Amino acid sequence: MTATLLDGKATAAEIKDELRIRVKALAERGITPGLGTVLVGADPGSQAYVNGKHRDCAEVGIASIRRELPADATQQQVDDVLAELNADPACHGYIVQLPLPAHLDTQRVLELIDPDKDADGLHPVNLGRLVLGYDGPLPxxxxxxxxxxxxxxxxxxxxxxxxxxxxxxxxxxxxxxxxxxxxxxxxxxxxxxxxxxxxxxxxxxxxxxxxxxxxxxxxxxxxxxxxxxxxxxxxxxxxxxxxxxxxxxxxxxxxxxxxxxxxxxxxxxxxxxxxxxxxxxxxxxx
Ligand SMILES: Nc1nc(=O)c2c([nH]1)NC[C@@H]1CN(c3ccc(C(=O)N[C@@H](CCC(=O)O)C(=O)O)cc3)C=[N+]21
CATH class of the missing domain: 3.40.50.720 (NAD(P)-binding Rossmann-like Domain)
Structure with a gap:
């Protein structure tokens, strides 16, 4: 027997077509959805993933908000970027690319994301909502x-x-x-x-x-x-x-x-x- 391959790439393309239509409907209401990414350090793998996310955004008409910090960024610098994105009305959701450099406190960073802007669905509040069956962004x-x-x-x-x-x-x-x-x-x-x-x-x-x-x-x-x-x-x-x-x-x-x-x-x-x-x-x- 040879397994049927379930093609995630083709299905993702289908979903992106559907999203393009929803983004157009939002445009008629004067709304452009915006995705933020926070990348700390220059790991080539992480950079490639983040680039892919911005390419996806461009394909469906989502605005990208890109924040990059050096590998030796302080916790305070990261905190400040999160506070800025939490306050930015153009940013509807954002992610902090993981893993973070070891000197940064990942738990603190994930908890500083506004749960209602948590595009990854990884904030403790949203994992809690998943446990309880409440509405919220899913991982x-x-x-x-x-x-x-x-x-x-x-x-x-x-x-x-x-x-x-x-x-x-x-x-x-x-x-x-x-x-x-x-x-x-x-x-x-x-x-x-x-x-x-x-x-x-x-x-x-x-x-x-x-x-x-x-x-x-x-x-x-x-x-x-x-x-x-x-x-x-x-x-x-x-x-x-x-x-x-x-x-x-x-x-x-x-x-x-x-x-x-x-x-x-x-x-x-x-x-x-x-x-x-x-x-x-x-x-x-x-
Ligand atoms: N906050 C955060 N959120 C993440 O979602 C997150 C993260 N950090 N850190 C790293 C991992 C890894 N990850 C991948 C997503 C897509 C492919 C992907 O699309 N891969 C292609 C191959 C590569 C390509 O074509 O670009 C595939 O499987 O066909 C890979 C890896 C998300 N991550």
Whole structure:
């Protein structure tokens, strides 16, 4: 068997087409949605991600507000940029690119973002809203995964899902999202303390791997025909000495799975599309 590939890039393009129409409707009300990005330091990977976000904005008609600070920026400098974006009416939502340099307090930074401008959905208030089932911006990667599965008619209601990884940006909030009444999936959240990982992944209709461990999920660990989602993105140095990104799913899984969300071309583009969606939603609220 060869898995059907669920194309995140094509689905993200579809979502961007829909957003373009919503942005036009906002323009008629005199509103231009604005996304802010805060980048501290010059990590080439982070720079590339942030550039991608601004390119996405230009494609759908969202204004970009870009703030860059040097790698040795003080906590006060970062605090000041956040205060400025919180006060800027042209900025409907913004993100602080993670990871931050180690001398900065990430928790403090995330808590200083106005929860109503939190385009990533990672502010503690918004994660709390997700726990409680209240309205608020949703974390982009979990939301992108649910949206991609929905648009490919992968049923979540009644499905058993193994989520591998309990990180704050993917695994943990994804478990919360999938177990909402509106999704009604049954989730097993696996992590480094899980004793027999394969017993959980084999029992699942859907396996979502967000552990950051290249090749962690192998073909023998899934039920043939299962839907597999690769969220891993780890920079490795190939045999040719060049850096490249690799996922958490062993390529052989494509022979056994029923459907596969690949990396690249899967969750990454969907994450970016959900960031834009969060900003347009913030702007629509006025
Ligand atoms: N505050 C914050 N929010 C984030 O959302 C955030 C972050 N910090 N720090 C880093 C991670 C990583 N991340 C990616 C998003 C899209 C792709 C993506 O679109 N990747 C393409 C390949 C690269 C490309 O085509 O540009 C793909 O998977 O097909 C990758 C990585 C967001 N992150």
């Amino acid at each position: 982009c990667t979990p939301r992108g995964i649910v949206e991609l599965l929905r648009r490919h008619d992968v049923a979540l209601r009644g499905a058993t899902v193994a989520v591998v990884g309990r990180g704050n940006t993917v695994g943990r909030p994804l478990g919360l999202l999938l177990t909402r009444r509106s999704e009604n999936a049954t989730v097993t959240l696996c992590h480094t303390g899980t004793l027999d990982l394969a017993s959980h992944t084999r029992a699942a209709d859907i396996v979502i791997v967000a552990a950051g461990v290249p090749g962690l999920l192998t073909a023998d660990m899934i039920n043939p025909g299962a839907v597999v989602v690769d969220v891993g993105i780890t920079r490795v140095i190939g045999a040719d000495g060049k850096g490249r990104y690799t996922g958490d799913v062993d390529p052989e899984v494509a022979e056994t799975a029923g459907a596969l969300v690949p990396m690249p071309g899967g969750v990454g583009p969907m994450t970016r599309a959900m960031l834009l969606t969060n900003v347009v939603e913030r702007a629509e609220r006025g």
